[in-house]
Amino acid sequence: MGVNSYSNSMKIQAEIQMPPLEIHKVRLPPERTTLQKLRHRLSEIFFPDDPLHRFKNQTCLIKLLLALQYFFPIFQWAPLYNLSLLRSDIISGLTIASLAIPQGISYAKLANLPPILGLYSSFVPPLIYSLLGSSRHLGVGPVSIASLVMGSMLSETVSYSQDPILYLKMAFTATFFAGLFQSSLGILRLGFVIDFLSKATLVGFMAGAAIIVSLQQLKGLLGIVHFTNKMQITPVLISVFKQRDEWSWQNLLLGFSFLLFLLTTRHISLKKPKLFWVSAAAPLTSVILSTIFVFILRNKTHKIAIIGGLPKGLNPPSSNMLYFNGPYLALAIKTGLVTGILSLTEGIAVGRTFAALKNYQVDGNKEMMAIGLMNIAGSCSSCYVTTGSFSRSAVNYNAGAQTAVSNIIMASAVLVTLLFLMPLFYYTPNVVLAAIIITAVSGLIDYQAAYKLWKVDKLDFLACLCSFFGVLFISVPLGLGIAVAISVFKILLHVSRPNTLVLGNIPGTPIFHNLNQYREALRIPSFIILAVESPIYFANSTYLQERLDKATCRLVICECLVHFKYFLEAF
Known part of the structure; x- marks a missing residue:
């Protein structure tokens, strides 16, 4: 009975293994100077809507009309106004x-x-x-x-x-x-x-x-x-x-x-x-x-x-x-x-x-x-x-x-x-x-x-x-x-102490979800997959390192207990 339970557990682990990985070549981004990177970053922060894109390749008269419509929205809807x-x-x-x-x-x-x-x-x-x-x-x-x-x-x-x-x-x-x-x-x-x-x-x-x-x-x-x-x-x-x-x-x-x-x-x-x-x-x-x-x-x-x-x-x-x-x-x-x-x-x-x-x-x-x-x-x-x-x-x-x-x-x-x-x-x-x-x-x-x-x-x-x-x-x-x-x-x-989630695989799919929220999610043996709900930088790097160390220790302990349990059941 112990040998059967051990073999069943191995089958479950085999079922949730991911398909073989394919190697794809990733093209490196084009090289840019520091000034270009700074300008691009500032543009994303302050001008995400790119308000000047409509003015490109337009005549002076059209640019003037677009400027009036931009600063005075009344010029956008006034030409269509009616008695109704x-x-x-x-x-x-x-x-x-x-x-x-x-x-x-x-x-x-x-x-x-x-x-x-x-x-x-x-x-x-x-x-x-x-x-x-x-x-x-x-x-x-x-x-x-x-x-x-x-x-x-x-x-x-x-x-x-x-x-x-x-x-x-x-x-x-x-x-x-x-x-x-x-x-x-x-x-x-x-x-x-x-x-x-x-x-x-x-x-x-x-x-x-x-x-x-x-x-x-x-x-x-x-x-x-x-x-x-x-x-x-x-x-x-x-x-x-x-x-x-x-x-x-x-x-x-x-x-x-x-x-x-x-x-x-x-x-x-x-x-x-x-x-x-x-x-x-x-x-x-x-x-x-x-x-x-x-x-x-x-x-x-x-x-x-x-x-x-x-x-x-x-x-x-x-x-x-x-x-x-x-x-x-x-x-x-x-x-x-x-x-x-x-x-x-x-x-x-x-x-x-x-x-x-x-x-x-x-x-x-x-x-x-x-x-x-x-x-x-x-x-x-x-x-x-x-x-x-x-x-x-x-x-x-x-x-x-x-x-x-x-x-x-x-x-x-x-x-x-x-x-x-x-x-x-x-x-x-x-x-x-x-x-x-x-x-x-x-x-x-x-x-x-x-x-x-x-x-x-x-x-x-x-x-x-x-x-x-x-x-x-x-x-x-x-x-x-x-x-x-x-x-x-x-x-x-929230920035310095972001939430971390342990993810598990949904059997038969390449999808990973929170183990605490999805009962059907299964943890990958010998791996721990963490989702960090924040960018990783100096303010939270130490905290995340500590959380990762703790999670790793727990993973090692759990793996040891699981293998020890299988050993006892087999003999």
Whole structure:
């Protein structure tokens, strides 16, 4: 019986032997100089799409046309534009305008800026993006995350209530540096920098920021006058309960009524996507109804704070307010870099999401240049940081937008509002703006994504938690910095300690798979085949050598045990 088992094992080993090897001659690569190798390597890193290949062997006129199409994507689709596309873009543009107007006012207050700046930021940047951007569905304007970060970072040093001129200078200068940073990434083709903001980092950051934003809106919902400027959860909650004598039941009743209305409409749109217009029209409907209500009862609602007078007219120039020297320049640069990275990440992610749904390409480098240049222009025209908004883009997509003309239509509607309709917002209550903000940021809390991170990668989940609690208990920029540091550490860990897999052969095939995942895979006798999930270089060479030595020792021990077992069974 022992001899039979031994002979059977030899047959199994013979069955899994590979076919005889064939010798093929491999031609050596052509010799190149060091300069040629360096140029080829840099070209693969920074110009993998070879943007100049279309210009080869073309006439000067064709080259000029191709250059215009490359730098201004509008020249690509404008010759094919027709009335059918215009009709769709008008409908979608007016739809997102109904969302952009109340959002612009609300997000400006979130950044501790005058509400009118939110409307200014919904006029000039969309026009510039429509010329330079490559996305057909991106709805451009202020976003909650960038507004929150700018407001929190600037307010730690400069107070708008105490020195509004300096605060505006800081906001415009930070916007300028955000645009300069964004456009530089596109021009130098360094977009891979934003990839360090991993999905796990953003999930935790946005959830923490959403909670902080919502708690900050308790000032408006409760009618508190004296409220903390800090952005951590502890001082915010202390301020809320410390000022209980300032709570107003009128604000509480009005605010939670409209908050319930907004959340209900949002729930309806999520359950039935065809009713997207219900959620899109809800903010403007809330503003109109609350304004009428406060106007009618203006003699009985003294405790309900209102926006007040807003100036009419086009964006005033603000280039003379840019701050390029002085003690606060470092603050403006730091704020610009942080808000620039966040807004760029959101804009490109949103643009690529909707491009994938319609099966067209969004050029990341062009998007960086477009978003950067529109922020540089915005800083000179009384705008603060803008990018592609997920809520506006979703409404724009569902409303049937076909091209970037929808942004032009939206900007035109905002222009009409700026020129003729500003007095109508005089009695708009701040409590409704707070309800709009809470509804908008509530969608940023993605607990399902956090649960998936826990199931897939515990280290990613740790980065998510650090980002979340860092934002809640330390500060918004430091919480983001901690999460980015953990993400970079994870990258270094994977590079220096790569996963190694022991492979086995699938009988009857030349295919090798992981022994732990494929039961039918069999190990080649007297050999150990390792798959290293990383390039091999100095950072992980020592670690891999140690793993290889251990695996070799295990192989020798296993072979000895197997042969000893066969020997015992044979005798």
